[in-house]
Amino acid sequence: xxxxxxxxxxxxxxxxxxxxxxxxxxxxxxxxxxxxxxxxxxxxxxxxxxxxxxxxxxxxxxxxxxxxxxxxxxxxxxxxxxxxxxxxxxxxxxxxxxxxxxxxxxxxxxxxxxxxxxxxxxxxxxxxxxxxxxxxxxxxxxxxxxxxxxxxxxxxxxxxxxxxxxxxxxxxxxxxxxx
Numbered sequence: 207x208x209x210x211x212x213x214x215x216x217x218x219x220x221x222x223x224x225x226x227x228x229x230x231x232x233x234x235x236x237x238x239x240x241x242x243x244x245x246x247x248x249x250x251x252x253x254x255x256x257x258x259x260x261x262x263x264x265x266x267x268x269x270x271x272x273x274x275x276x277x278x279x280x281x282x283x284x285x286x287x288x289x290x291x292x293x294x295x296x297x298x299x300x301x302x303x304x305x306x307x308x309x310x311x312x313x314x315x316x317x318x319x320x321x322x323x324x325x326x327x328x329x330x331x332x333x334x335x336x337x338x339x340x341x342x343x344x345x346x347x348x349x350x351x352x353x354x355x356x357x358x359x360x361x362x363x364x365x366x367x368x369x370x371x372x373x374x375x376x377x378x379x380x381x382x383x384x385x
Contacts, residue, residue, distance in 0.1 A: 308358045315338060
């Protein structure tokens with residue numbers, strides 16, 4: 207069988223996925239998906255394999271992010287002292303925390319962030335002084351398959367509804383909940 211752009215489009219539509227959703231699930235840009243479906247590019251075999259892997263998965267076990275996210279996200283503000291963040295992380299048994307300012311994520315602090323800054327006087331520092339990159343944000347109605355791919359590269363994914371962060375998903379959430 208020859209895999210054509212039309213065949214990929216047909217499979218994508220059967221799975222009721224948009225090009226954007228397929229792009230997120232495969233780590234390929236939406237524009238590239240469109241070009242593949244319109245036979246305007248000759249994609250690499252690895253790209254086709256990623257697409258076919260996503261499109262061949264059974265959607266029966268799939269759920270949306272809202273169904274497995276942890277609600278009431280524990281977060282720090284930019285001026286939260288680092289010593290307080292360490293206490294919060296220990297108390298809640300978490301290894302990362304988003305830093306949010308006026309409802310907008312501006313970065314994160316992870317255990318590795320703390321370890322990388324050990325030579326500094328953490329006692330006198332605030333979250334804004336040692337910010338790490340922000341976590342990816344998905345919509346609460348996005349398919350959980352997309353989050354699995356993101357968690358390969360990030361320790362957590364934030365979940366939003368109408369732009370407001372209302373949940374978080376970590377690898378332990380995926381492992382502990384059946385979907």
